[in-house]
Amino acid sequence: MLAVLLVTSCTSSSASGEQGDDAKPRSTSSARPAPPRKPVALTIAPGDRAAGVEPGAPVTIAAVDGKVTQVLVVNEAGQPVAGVLSPDATTWQTTEPLGFGKTYTATATGRGTDGKDATVTSVFSTAAPRVKADLSMNPLDGQVVGVGQPLAFYFDAPVANKAAAQQAIQVHSEPAAEGAFYWYSDKEVHWRPKEYWAAGTRITINASIYGRDFGNGVYGNDSRTAVVTVGDAVVANADGATHQMTVTVNGAVVRTIPISMGKPGHETPVGTYVVMSEHTDYTMDSSTYGVPADAANGYRTTVAVASRMSNSGIFYHSAPWSVGDQGHRNVSHGCINMTTENARWLQSISNKGDVIVVQNSGGPVLESWDGLGDWQVPWDQWAAGGKK
Numbered sequence: 001m002l003a004v005l006l007v008t009s010c011t012s013s014s015a016s017g018e019q020g021d022d023a024k025p026r027s028t029s030s031a032r033p034a035p036p037r038k039p040v041a042l043t044i045a046p047g048d049r050a051a052g053v054e055p056g057a058p059v060t061i062a063a064v065d066g067k068v069t070q071v072l073v074v075n076e077a078g079q080p081v082a083g084v085l086s087p088d089a090t091t092w093q094t095t096e097p098l099g100f101g102k103t104y105t106a107t108a109t110g111r112g113t114d115g116k117d118a119t120v121t122s123v124f125s126t127a128a129p130r131v132k133a134d135l136s137m138n139p140l141d142g143q144v145v146g147v148g149q150p151l152a153f154y155f156d157a158p159v160a161n162k163a164a165a166q167q168a169i170q171v172h173s174e175p176a177a178e179g180a181f182y183w184y185s186d187k188e189v190h191w192r193p194k195e196y197w198a199a200g201t202r203i204t205i206n207a208s209i210y211g212r213d214f215g216n217g218v219y220g221n222d223s224r225t226a227v228v229t230v231g232d233a234v235v236a237n238a239d240g241a242t243h244q245m246t247v248t249v250n251g252a253v254v255r256t257i258p259i260s261m262g263k264p265g266h267e268t269p270v271g272t273y274v275v276m277s278e279h280t281d282y283t284m285d286s287s288t289y290g291v292p293a294d295a296a297n298g299y300r301t302t303v304a305v306a307s308r309m310s311n312s313g314i315f316y317h318s319a320p321w322s323v324g325d326q327g328h329r330n331v332s333h334g335c336i337n338m339t340t341e342n343a344r345w346l347q348s349i350s351n352k353g354d355v356i357v358v359q360n361s362g363g364p365v366l367e368s369w370d371g372l373g374d375w376q377v378p379w380d381q382w383a384a385g386g387k388k
Contacts, residue, residue, distance in 0.1 A: 040066030040112035044122040052127045055098040056168075056211025056220065059083070059106055063090050066112035073106040075099065097210050100219070101128035130217025133157040135209055139353070141226035147233045148274040149353025150192040150374040151205060158186035160215030162388050165189065168220060170206040177201065182377065183386035184369055192374050192382070196355065199250055201230040234354040236346070238316075238336055240268065240361030243327050245316075245336070247346065254349075257342045258327025260319070261361050262334040266297075269334075271366030272375040273309040273356040278347055282306040282317070286333070289313035297333065305343035309336075309356055310371035316356065318343040330361070 041064040046053045059073055059081070067089035073081040081104070083094045098104060102125065109119045136154040139145050151171060159165045166181050169191070177193040184190065197203075204227050209220030238245045238259055245257040262268040282305075286298040289312055293300040306317035319326075319337035326337055336356075338346070355375075358366070368376040377386075 035113070037114040038065040038112055039114055039116055040064070040110040040118050042068070042108050042110045042118060042120045044106050044108055044120055046122060046124040048122040048124065050122070050124040053098070053124050054211050054213050054219075055100055055102075055126045056208065059094040059098070059104070061092040061106070061108040063110040066110050066118075068092050068108060068110050069117070070109040071107070073104060076103050098126050100126060100132075100211070102126050126211075127213065127219060129219035131157045131219070132221040133159070133209070133214060133218050134221045135207055135224055137205070137207065137224055137226065139226065139228050141228070143226075144229050144231045144351050146275060146351045146353030146355060147196040147199060147230055147235070148272070148355035148372075148375060149197065149228075149230070150190045150274065150372055151203070152188070152190045152372070153207065155187045155214075157214075157218050158216070159189075159218065160186070161213060162189070162385075164212050164214055165209070165220075168207060168209045168212045170208070172204045172206075173197070174202045180383045181385060182374070182382050183388050185387060189386075190374055194379050194383075196233065197230040199230060199233045203228040203230065230353075231351045232349075234350050236354070236356045238268075238356060238358045238361075240330060240359065240363075242360075243329065245338070247349075249349065255342075255345070257338050257346070259316075260322050260325045260328075260332055260337040261330045261358070262363060263331045264362075266332065266334045267330075267363030268314065268332075268336065268358050268361040269310075269312075269363045269366040269370075270358050270361055271373060273314070273358065273366065274372035274374070275350060275352050275354045275356065276308040276310070276371050277352055278350065279306045279308070280304060284315070284317065284335075286313070299333070304340050305347055307343075307347055307350065308371070310366070310373070312370050314371075316343065316346070334363075 043062050045060045061068055061071055071092045081094050082096045083092050085092045106122045109117055111117050133155045138152045171191050179191055179193040181189050181191050207224040210223045212220040233250050236245050236247045240261050245259045247255045283302045285300045287293050291298045304318045306315045308315050314334055316336040318340035322331055322337045323339055325331045366373050366376055
């Protein structure tokens with residue numbers, strides 16, 4: 001029933017102040033009708049009899065024209081699944097993942113604006129994976145990295161639904177940075193910003209892959225998280241023509257280092273490298289890139305300081321045997337030689353993820369897949385996504 005109240009106020013229009021019989025109302029007001037009361041409309045996702053449900057997707061109960069008053073989601077053993085109600089009581093979602101290959105029953109009650117209760121139920125089953133894909137990633141939680149560090153993710157099973165994988169891996173940085181994913185293969189995807197990270201950036205990675213359908217019966221297994229900090233902007237430019245390396249920290253030149261790069265036939269590839277790992281008392285072994293240590297051009301030597309720049313065996317490292325050549329000529333097998341003191345100093349101010357640019361070496365172009373050569377890919381090509 002709608003009630004409307006009409007209020008009329010009259011005043012005299014006569015000069016004597018007396019109220020006339022034909023006086024007209026000057027103002028009126030009326031209350032707005034109350035909205036109609038409706039029964040609550042409840043929905044449960046996944047719906048009743050749904051099969052092959054992603055265990056990583058939340059169970060969601062939503063109410064229209066009312067509020068959710070009670071929810072119970074249980075597995076086959078009757079154990080409840082935890083969830084949370086929104087502040088306005090119109091939505092409820094699970095807060096813990098479901099299991100693989102299980103059946104669940106969700107029961108929800110709500111109350112409409114008409115004051116009446118309604119209950120709905122959904123019985124559904126989750127997917128049973130053919131393969132559970134685990135994920136490794138670089139960098140790891142708590143690490144400090146350089147401004148060139150890409151975020152690399154390695155699945156142990158092929159990912160057909162790459163869009164689902166990218167949606168599952170969330171990257172957030174402070175300050176914000178524009179970036180994109182690039183697939184090197186069905187098992188390897190990297191994320192990098194358009195430009196180098198700003199020094200001091202805080203990167204949060206939330207790889208919520210558990211229970212996500214990656215296609216062909218492959219589902220994500222354990223989720224991974226990491227919080228990573230970007231250190232100072234350490235960038236080294238190695239010039240094969242001048243035989244010098246110029247090192248800058250946060251844009252300021254801090255040292256120029258005499259170096260020796262790859263000799264003829266072993267020219268150091270040209271391009272932008274990212275430091276992959278740092279070592280001390282490290283054994284340099286030519287057999288790791290296909291040349292036996294006892295071959296004419298082979299070697300097996302332990303050095304005091306070495307930092308890896310590529311998977312093909314390029315390092316900058318201490319080389320006391322070539323000090324006389326450093327700053328004058330290129331005599332190495334492709335690595336960047338420097339004195340032990342300079343190598344130790346450079347490593348002391350560096351982190352993995354720092355940038356080393358090689359130019360004028362006479363070598364081939366560094367391949368983007370060799371180590372972390374991500375910056376070799378032009379941005380427009382990178383943003384297209386690689387081998388999708």
